[in-house]
Amino acid sequence: MSRPRGQGAGRPRPVKAKISIKTKLGTLVVVSVFITTGLLLVALETSTELRFITVFSVIATLLITQFVAHGLTAPLDEMNRVARGISHGDFTRRVRGADRRDELGDLACTINRMADDLEAVDRHRKELVANVSHELRTPIAALRAVLENVVDGVSAADPETMRTALKQTERLGRLVETLLDLSRLDNGVVPLRARRFEVWPYLSGVLKEANLAAGRRALASGSGHHTRTDVHLHLDVSPPELTAHADAERLHQVVANLIDNAVKHSPPHGRVTVRARRGESPESLDLEVVDEGPGIPEPQRRQVFERFNRGGGAAPGKGDGGTGLGLAIARWAVDLHGGRIGVAESARGCRILVTLPGVPSPRP
Incomplete structure (x- = not known):
C-alpha cells in the first residue's frame, strides 16, 4: 500500500548518533585538563600568582563536573521513583528522557517497556477474573434455579429437568477443563x-x-459447543x-x-x-x-x-x-x-x- 502524501512517504527518519556516558566523562576530563592548562598558561603570561589560578581552575572544574553529574544523576533519581511506584503496583508511571542518546536513554526505554508489559498483564489479570466470574456465574445460577425448583416442588425431577441440570453441569466442566489448559499453558508444563x-x-x-x-x-439441547x-x-x-x-x-x-x-x-x-x-x-x-x-x-x-x-x-x-x-x-x-x-x-x-x-x- 502506498502511503499518502504529507505523511513522510519516502523520507527516512534521521538516525541520531549515540553518545555514551563514557564519552561524556572522557570529554569532561579533557575539558578540565584544557581549562587547567589554559589558566596555567595565562598565569605564566601575565605573572598571576599560581594560587589564584589554582583556585579558579578548581572552581571551574567543579562547576562543569556538577553540571555533568546533575545530567547523569537526575534521570537515575527519576528512574528510582518510577521503579518504586511500579513495585507498589502503580503501572501508569513512565520515565522521561527515553529519547536521550546514551545508556540512560536505553535504560529509560527498557523501564517504560517493562511498565507497559506489567500494565498489560495487570489489565489482563483483572479482565480474566471478571470474565471467569461471569462465565461461572451463568451456569451456576441456572443449575441452582433448576435444583431449587425441584427442592421446592415447583417442578418434578423428571428426565427433562435432569437433562437441563446435566447441561449446565457439562458446561461448567468444559469451562473448568479449558481453564486448566490455560493454566498449564501459562505455567509452561504442557509437553x-x-x-x-x-x-x-x-x-x-x-x-x-x-x-x-x-x-x-x-x-x-446442550450449550458451550455448536449444536x-x-x-x-x-x-x-x-x-x-x-x-x-x-x-x-x-x-x-x-x-x-x-x-x-x-x-x-x-x-x-x-x-x-x-x-x-x-x-x-x-x-x-x-x-x-x-x-x-x-x-x-x-x-x-x-x-x-x-x-x-x-x-x-x-x-x-x-x-x-x-x-x-x-x-x-x-x-x-x-x-x-x-x-x-x-x-x-x-x-x-x-x-x-x-x-x-x-x-x-x-x-x-
Missing part, C-alpha cells in the same frame, strides 16, 4: 509429543467426531497420502475449535471446508478452515484469538453460547508447535490459516 501421521484419516476422524458430538448435543446439524463439513486433503509431523492431541484441539467456530458463524445449510496441503519444509502442514459466514472485519482479526473474545456474526437464531476461549486455545496449540495461525484474506466468509513446521521450533 509437546510430536509424531508423524497420515493427514487424511486423522482429519477425517476429527470431522466425524465433530458431527457426532453436534448431533448428541442437539438432542440434549447445529444443518452445516455440511467437507474435507479436502491433497495429496491423499499427505503426512505431517505434529502433536496429534494438540492439533485435534486446533481443528475442533476452528470447526466449532466456523459452524457457529455459518449461514443455514452452509458449508465448512477443512483443507490440508503440504508445507514448504518436509512433514510440514498448511491447514485451512473456511466457512461461508459473514467473515471477520480486518480491524478485529487479531482480537479474535484473545481470551474470552466472542466475535459477532453468529448465524441468526443460533446463539453462540461459547466461552470465548476456543480460538485462544487454538493459537496456544499452534504456538506450542512453533507455527502460525491467523485470519487470511477470503472472497467469502472467514478463512483461518494454520501453518505447522515439519520439526517444532525450539521454544525460547
Whole structure:
C-alpha cells in the first residue's frame, strides 16, 4: 500500500548518533585538563600568582563536573521513583528522557517497556477474573434455579429437568477443563509429543467426531459447543497420502475449535471446508478452515484469538453460547508447535490459516 502524501512517504527518519556516558566523562576530563592548562598558561603570561589560578581552575572544574553529574544523576533519581511506584503496583508511571542518546536513554526505554508489559498483564489479570466470574456465574445460577425448583416442588425431577441440570453441569466442566489448559499453558508444563501421521484419516476422524458430538448435543439441547446439524463439513486433503509431523492431541484441539467456530458463524445449510496441503519444509502442514459466514472485519482479526473474545456474526437464531476461549486455545496449540495461525484474506466468509513446521521450533 502506498502511503499518502504529507505523511513522510519516502523520507527516512534521521538516525541520531549515540553518545555514551563514557564519552561524556572522557570529554569532561579533557575539558578540565584544557581549562587547567589554559589558566596555567595565562598565569605564566601575565605573572598571576599560581594560587589564584589554582583556585579558579578548581572552581571551574567543579562547576562543569556538577553540571555533568546533575545530567547523569537526575534521570537515575527519576528512574528510582518510577521503579518504586511500579513495585507498589502503580503501572501508569513512565520515565522521561527515553529519547536521550546514551545508556540512560536505553535504560529509560527498557523501564517504560517493562511498565507497559506489567500494565498489560495487570489489565489482563483483572479482565480474566471478571470474565471467569461471569462465565461461572451463568451456569451456576441456572443449575441452582433448576435444583431449587425441584427442592421446592415447583417442578418434578423428571428426565427433562435432569437433562437441563446435566447441561449446565457439562458446561461448567468444559469451562473448568479449558481453564486448566490455560493454566498449564501459562505455567509452561504442557509437553509437546510430536509424531508423524497420515493427514487424511486423522482429519477425517476429527470431522466425524465433530458431527457426532453436534448431533448428541442437539438432542440434549446442550450449550458451550455448536449444536447445529444443518452445516455440511467437507474435507479436502491433497495429496491423499499427505503426512505431517505434529502433536496429534494438540492439533485435534486446533481443528475442533476452528470447526466449532466456523459452524457457529455459518449461514443455514452452509458449508465448512477443512483443507490440508503440504508445507514448504518436509512433514510440514498448511491447514485451512473456511466457512461461508459473514467473515471477520480486518480491524478485529487479531482480537479474535484473545481470551474470552466472542466475535459477532453468529448465524441468526443460533446463539453462540461459547466461552470465548476456543480460538485462544487454538493459537496456544499452534504456538506450542512453533507455527502460525491467523485470519487470511477470503472472497467469502472467514478463512483461518494454520501453518505447522515439519520439526517444532525450539521454544525460547
